[in-house]
Amino acid sequence: MSTLVLDNGAYFAKIGYSHEKVSVIPNCQFRSKTSRLKTFTANQLDEIKDPSGLFYILPFQKGYLVNWDVQRKVWDHLFGKEMFKVDFADTNIVITEPYFNFSSIQESMNEILFEDYQFQSVLRVNAGSLSAHRYFHENNSELCCIVVDSGFSSTHIVPYCRGRKMKEGICRINVGGKLLTNHLKEIISYRQLHVMDETYVINQVKEDVCYVSQDFYKDMEISQLKGEDNTVVTEYVLPDFSSIKKGFCKPREEMNFTGKYKTGEQVLRLTNERFAVPEMLFHPSDIGIQEMGIPEALVHSINNMPEEMQPHFYKNIVLTGGSALFPGYRDRVYKEVRALAPVEYEVSVVLPLNPVCYPWEGGKLLAENPDFEELVVTREDYEENGHYVCEEKFDV
Missing domain, CATH: 3.30.420.40 (ATPase, nucleotide binding domain)
Structure with missing residues (x-):
């Protein structure tokens, strides 16, 4: 069968x-x-x-x-x-x-x-139980893991011990891929071009250009520089679905810092929105959602577990879901959890090859x-x- x-x-x-x-x-x-x-x-x-x-x-x-x-x-x-x-x-x-x-x-x-x-x-x-099953299958000496599943509607943080989920440690953050795409639509519509009806296209833009910043304020400063010094800025050619089937980022050497473009090309100029949008996973309060970000919620969830289990959770953090694909996501989760976790505990964050x-x-x-x-x-x-x-x- x-x-x-x-x-x-x-x-x-x-x-x-x-x-x-x-x-x-x-x-x-x-x-x-x-x-x-x-x-x-x-x-x-x-x-x-x-x-x-x-x-x-x-x-x-x-x-x-x-x-x-x-x-x-x-x-x-x-x-x-x-x-x-x-x-x-x-x-x-x-x-x-x-x-x-x-x-x-x-x-x-x-x-x-x-x-x-x-x-x-x-x-x-x-889904998290299946992720935990996969993780324990590969790491059969481990007793505990904590799964961060960042999906379309929300992000769930769920601790597992010996394959069973620990319900008292489950956290839900109401930030997911849908909210990030909608926020990017609003920013672009306000700054450049009305794209509120273009969910499909802007979702593609998000996947192609967004990344998680390792130092938000430093990137913010770079994104305000003029000309070649601005290493954050990128130009995204929008599809017209006749000659250009799929949008793409222009190579750096072809970027036009004067602001003049080829006729017929619709180009988005993206600067700080590239990292400000995924930042919502770490600071939902930036857009008025009064909830913890992923690293805080992880630590909060682990603190709800019995003390003798806590070190095992810190060293088995598993990232899944579409938002885990943002460049820099794993490093940022590690950096912030490391800063919040007790010094004597080892912290390890695993990003599978295919988190989706x-x-x-x-x-x-x-x-x-x-x-x-x-x-x-x-x-x-x-x-x-x-x-x-x-x-x-x-x-x-």
């Missing part, structure tokens, strides 16, 4: 059979400015010739699954013949869900997976685990005992 692993994120679904490679696919629907009436689902995004003014229809709001119509359409597309051709009668599914998920959402998910799709067995689990798919890889390992059958709920079990058996078995 094959097992499908689905890390069902609020923006990307990471999906694949446990014996195959992972695919990263948008977990949403789109409408384009040019064809308002047609709805595109998941990876059909590639069919849209002009993704400017793209309108997103998301199944998740604030990290929770609220729009089942959209989610069903995305799943129909993923499980259907053009994607994974799932034979439900012969397939188990490992699927992720948020921390402290509402029981009404859990029950709807059980019903859809068991009754509508008719999977043979289901395992509902948090790290939980999926944990799910793949779990599916191949000899004890896998003891973790799942079978359809037979569910038909006999209903939601109660899922509540008992899944620690989410």
Whole structure:
């Protein structure tokens, strides 16, 4: 029997059979400015010739699954013949869900997976638990780790000991990729060009040009210098979706410090927004969100753990999620946690090669685990005992 692993994120679904490679696919629907009436689902995004003014229809709001119509359409597309051709009668599914998920959402998910799709067995689990499983698999001498999962809607910090999550240490910061992109849209719209409708394009700009500063005030000073001395400034050529399909940064030697550009080229000049946007992960209060940044929340979470465990958490900090891809992110987390942690404790921060798919890889390992059958709920079990058996078995 094959097992499908689905890390069902609020923006990307990471999906694949446990014996195959992972695919990263948008977990949403789109409408384009040019064809308002047609709805595109998941990876059909590639069919849209002009993704400017793209309108997103998301199944998740604030990290929770609220729009089942959209989610069903995305799943129909993923499980259907053009994607994974799932034979439900012969397939188990490992699927992720948020921390402290509402029981009404859990029950709807059980019903859809068991009754509508008719999977043979289901395992509902948090993405962080899969990341921890992957980490302990590679570092089997370690007893504890703390996972920082910086996703689309929020960032979660979750300590694990011997594979079990320590609920009293879980922290949620309401800053994620969506907020960073929206903030960048506002800054650019205020300073240069109205881009409030251009979520797709500006998300790409964020991924291409933003980085985490190691010294915020020093970078701020550099970004105010004139001409060649300003090493922060970059010029980003926006796509027009006819001759330029994808935006790109100009090489430094081609940058124009006089402010005159080739006709037909739309260029954004980006200076301090390059590092001021990811800074919100470290100081949410910069934009009025009265919450701790990631390093403070990490230390706060570890301080809630029994004292004898604390040194183990400090030396096993694991970074996952899309925001972990910002250049400088790992170094900054290390630097700030090191400054806050007791001197006698060792601090080690691990950034996996692929922080976006790290939980999926944990799910793949779990599916191949000899004890896998003891973790799942079978359809037979569910038909006999209903939601109660899922509540008992899944620690989410």
